[in-house]
Amino acid sequence: MNETSFDFFKELNKENHYNLLFPKREVGLAIAWLYQQILDGAFRDGTFKESDIHEALDKMHPGAKEPDHRKQTDHFNIVVSDLQHYFIRYDEDRQAYFFKEYGCEFCKRASETLYGNFEPTRIEKICTELKKDLEACDTESVLKDWLDIKFNTFKPQLRHQIDYLERQIDQSVHEIRQSQIKKDDTSILENLKEISERFDLIRKQNKELNAAFRELDHIKQLLEQKAIRIDDKELSDKVFSVQQFIQEMKKLLSMVDQRLDRIQPKVKQLFTNLNKPLFNTRIENFLVYLLEYSTVETVHSKKVLQLPDPVPEWIFYRQKPKFTIVERKKDLFPSTAKRKHTYTENKENKKKVYQRSRERFQQQNKVDIWLNQIKKDLQQTPEISFTPYFFKALNENDQNLELAIDLAYRVLQEHSLYGWQLYFDEGMTENQGNKPLQIRKMLIQKKQHEAV
Incomplete structure (x- = not known):
């Protein structure tokens, strides 16, 4: 079965394939728990016993915290049997289980998505390396390997960085809405200030990622040059697919900038609207404080206003400086009359200027x-x-x-x-x-x- 004849939806819809690839919530959490135990070093050599799987399934069971909860061993045995299709493999010699490749990718991809690591420097190195390898492709077979192996390997990493920026924007918008629901002016202002700074950071990261993707433009140009000499239709379609992917990456980066252009002014306007009544309240409280605690004292027969601590003293009256004004007589040094120039019209120059204006x-x-x-x-x-x-x-x-x-x-x-x-x-x-x-x-x- 080749790629063209493979029907993904039809295969996924067969029998129990979907449930085997995407288990229920408690089973998926049990798989993630076992994966985390391996990362923490709890399972030596990355292997675990059937009792460990049962323990993970029991921990993630919805009724695990109920006092009458009982361990469903028979049901767990069925789950373990199902997991052996795609997630885990049994080693009879060691009588232990370990993850299959799909099980590792299932957890690893979710971990990378949730962690949200932003690495424009690494992306730039990847793009540079891809360009260097593409320049060395001198035959169609080598170019095919570059498309199928090298480029397809790094495609998810390139797309993941843009997904990270979009998730940051979505999370910030969600926090704005949650802040408005709380109806607490102080917390809203603090959140808006933090979110506004985060938007500035996202815009900066988007520019860094755009710079990191710059090598993709060179890759696209190289592929256009190589596509002219390709006779294989399947290979030409793959080259076109890569060019479309590069174009899509640039479009997604542009969309991130456009979203920021629309959201940021609204956030700043909301920040201003919320900050204004708070500012007015503080001014009013300050004036009340001055009126209540200020005193008038007599100093050398003059009444002096004493402001309360810690308000600094302010000088309300200052002696105006006096300057000597020297009058300048207009007729002291009379200016000489200037001769009035008369200009004659030059028809030739006028014609040239008109011609230049017309051109x-x-x-x-x-x-x-x-x-x-x-x-x-x-x-x-x-x-x-x-x-x-x-x-x-x-x-x-x-x-x-x-x-x-x-x-x-x-x-x-x-x-x-x-x-x-x-x-x-x-x-x-x-x-x-x-x-x-x-x-x-x-x-x-x-x-x-x-x-x-």
């Missing part, structure tokens, strides 16, 4: 046409490269570099007005026309709007 207007009109073309193309595809438009504008207008530069400037200056997102690459692209010229690669994406 500039025509050039701006051409730039608008190119911008409309980019906008139209983005409606057909979610991402385009700016490089072909730049060189096409250059080559189709008599090598008019000023027009091409104007087009690039307008894209950079007005991309937010069009709802575009720009991504830059370290790679350079060279003009294929008559004029030797290189520009940095730039991708244009249409922003995706997501409801929070």
Whole structure:
């Protein structure tokens, strides 16, 4: 059975496959308990007895804390038999059990997800290593091994980092809602301050992860170059799948930024609204304190206001400094009259200026046409490269570099007005026309709007 003929849903729905792969809650917790005991060193060599499995199942039973609870040995024997399909294996020589690969992955994947480890430095090393190995792929068989073994091995780790950032956002939003339910202004303000700082950290981590994923763009370019020489349809489909995955990673990172752009201003506004009545209350209490505990004392026949401790003294009256004003007479040094210049109109210069203005207007009109073309193309595809438009504008207008530069400037200056997102690459692209010229690669994406 190959990948194309394998029907995952059909196989999962057969007989008791689902329950064997995804056991009940108490059984799953018992498996996790045994896995934790191995990590803690309680089970030597990672093996455990059947009595240990029974103990774990008994601990996780819903009625374990009831006084009339009895150990269900017969039922536990059935569970142990079921677990031997995918989770555990029995060693007759040592008369002990140990985890199968699926059992280890079942616990390990859940542990990594809950732990939420953020490792942009390690991700950057992985991407760099993947790029280096891809550059060494000189045959289709070696490229196939790179796709099936090396890249697929690290795909979950690359996706896990973005999942971690999204979980952090979801958890922060949940905490905001819980804080508002409690109706405690002080605790809400403290939580909002902490959550706002956490959002700043998430944005920083997202930028770090984006930098770590930068090598993926180079991997995508290398795959595009290699895909031209591939005749095997199955291998071409795998290359296309990797390119789609890389594009998806960039899109997910952009979505994380967009969520932060929507949530952070709302959090700061909520923080301000909640902080205002608290600030007003504190000011009112301070004024009441001043009125109640301030005193007036006579010092050298003058009444002096004494503020209560620990309010510092404040000088309400200060002697104004006196300055000597020297009047300047306007007619003391009269200014000499300046000769009035008259200008004659130069029709030749006027004609040249008019011609330059007309050419500039025509050039701006051409730039608008190119911008409309980019906008139209983005409606057909979610991402385009700016490089072909730049060189096409250059080559189709008599090598008019000023027009091409104007087009690039307008894209950079007005991309937010069009709802575009720009991504830059370290790679350079060279003009294929008559004029030797290189520009940095730039991708244009249409922003995706997501409801929070």
